[in-house]
Amino acid sequence: MSDELEQTPSKGPETFYNAAANAEYTADALDRFLDAGTVDAVYGEPVVHNGRMIIPAAEIISALGVGYGGGGGSSAPDAEDVAAGVNEPNYGGGGGAGGGGKIFSRPVAVVIADENGVRVEPVFDITKIGMAVLTAFGFMAAMYFRMRSPRSMEADMRRQMKELRG
Amino acid sequence: MPSLFQRETVNAPRQIVGGALITPRAQQIRFRLPVLNFQAHWSRPVHVLVERVDRPPEMIGILDVTRVAQIAILLLGLLGAAAIRRLYNER
Numbered sequence: 001m002s003d004e005l006e007q008t009p010s011k012g013p014e015t016f017y018n019a020a021a022n023a024e025y026t027a028d029a030l031d032r033f034l035d036a037g038t039v040d041a042v043y044g045e046p047v048v049h050n051g052r053m054i055i056p057a058a059e060i061i062s063a064l065g066v067g068y069g070g071g072g073g074s075s076a077p078d079a080e081d082v083a084a085g086v087n088e089p090n091y092g093g094g095g096g097a098g099g100g101g102k103i104f105s106r107p108v109a110v111v112i113a114d115e116n117g118v119r120v121e122p123v124f125d126i127t128k129i130g131m132a133v134l135t136a137f138g139f140m141a142a143m144y145f146r147m148r149s150p151r152s153m154e155a156d157m158r159r160q161m162k163e164l165r166g
Numbered sequence: 167m168p169s170l171f172q173r174e175t176v177n178a179p180r181q182i183v184g185g186a187l188i189t190p191r192a193q194q195i196r197f198r199l200p201v202l203n204f205q206a207h208w209s210r211p212v213h214v215l216v217e218r219v220d221r222p223p224e225m226i227g228i229l230d231v232t233r234v235a236q237i238a239i240l241l242l243g244l245l246g247a248a249a250i251r252r253l254y255n256e257r
Contacts, residue, residue: 033205042192042209043178053183055190057211057228065204099203109228111190111214113183118216118224122231132236136243143247147254156255 033064033101041105055111062103070095172196175212189215 044056072093077086107123146152178190195208216224 039176039178039192039194039209042211043190046181051184053181053188055181055188057190059208059210059230061206061208063204063206065202067203106232108211108230108232111188111228113181113186113188115184118183118186118188118214118226120214120226120228122229124235125232128232129235129239132239136239136246139240139243140246140250143250147251152254 029064029066029099033062033103043111052112052114055113056107057109057111058105058107060103060105062101064099064101066097066099068095068097170198170200172198185218187217189217191215 041060042058044058047054047056070093072091074089074091076089081087081090106125109123110121112119112121173193173195175191175193178192181188181190191212191214192209193212197206197208198204210230211228213228214226216226218224
């Protein structure tokens with residue numbers, strides 16, 4: 001084991017952490033990931049059926065974040081190293097990186113083209129509409145129960161009493 | 167250095183159907199935070215350009231019906247909540 005360590009060539013901290021290379025790699029990763037949202041992905045491959053061309057259209061939202069960090073350090077050779085004949089400083093360091101992202105796609109419409117002309121048929125997502133209706137009812141129910149709560153009624157009574165006195 | 171916010175309209179590959187040249191177009195919005203290494207893209211279809219020899223070019227808009235309905239319903243919900251509050255305060 002110690003032999004392996006002695007044979008390891010001595011390197012500086014720049015070997016462990018290269019900020020410029022990391023930045024370049026990150027920018028490249030961001031660009032490649034977000035290429036998924038180009039116009040080729042918005043409009044799907046046209047489908048021809050009975051002389052009618054159908055082109056699906058979708059909305060694409062993509063987001064990605066990447067972080068990285070690292071560091072290194074060195075120390076002068078200690079007595080043991082000097083005794084072993086090693087006079088070069090000791091280097092050590094490390095780094096790490098992480099990231100996360102998501103691509104979200106949703107059909108919006110279908111473009112239909114034939115001999116008679118071109119028309120756009122919208123895609124109606126009933127699930128999303130249902131969720132919106134439930135959320136809207138949630139707003140109203142929350143307000144209703146808040147106004148009916150004993151604390152709210154007590155505050156109303158206090159305000160009315162104050163108005164009567166004034 | 168790339169800008170923080172970028173918006174452009176791009177053409178998809180053209181198609182020829184029944185003597186008409188169809189060019190679907192999409193809008194791309196790019197948001198980039200260089201400091202935090204964060205990027206977000208929003209791409210959506212905006213319209214289809216239809217060109218014929220015998221007619222002037224026609225632009226057919228693509229409306230996101232689901233998005234419009236979602237926003238309208240949520241706004242109605244907020245208005246309803248405000249109306250309930252007002253009714254209780256006036257009693």
